[in-house]
Amino acid sequence: MRKLFVLLALGISSGAVAQEDYELRLGDSLVNIALDKPYNLVVNGKQVQLNLKMKDTLTYKQTFLSFKYPKEFKISSSMIDPEVAQLTIVSSEGTGIIIQKYESMNPTTLNELVLTELTKESINYGYVAKKSTYKKKLASGQEVEVTRSVLTYKDEVNIYEVASVGKKDAGLIMVTMKMDDEKNSAGQRVIDLMWRSIRMD
Known part of the structure; x- marks a missing residue:
């Protein structure tokens, strides 16, 4: 199987819009x-x-996927495979989300594989990983299992979560990344808003 999870950490800046665009x-x-x-x-x-004003909360919507995000951020979009789109929103400190949208397969068996890719470099460096799982209900009604890995090294904490939802020949992988344990960071607001609003219809 081709590697379908090129997981990027792109910092997205949010400059003020002043041009007559x-x-x-x-x-x-x-x-x-x-x-x-x-x-x-x-x-x-x-x-x-x-x-003309922009709403504080914007909505991304395309085919079977929709979710909301703060207006201060922009979505980085790329095709990592002809039928896999990747959407990334990451704050300057590296906290944020990655959503992969699969058009030809159900990706719900890939959680562990994606989490391993996300964390293996840190673990090789010396971070200690503690894994757990919990359930979360999406805005569209599906219940998903979230696999959570908390990595610690000295006084540093990185937190990764991976969940997926699918149907026949389609689905989503949702990744959240936290480079600290702050509760009110800009990146945490992106994560919270995504979890409250994401839909697969």
């Missing part, structure tokens, strides 16, 4: 606008104030 069409007129910048437009002879 959006177009607003009003009748026959086309106006270039930017986020969070007020505009005074004349519509049908009346002056109208326009201010």
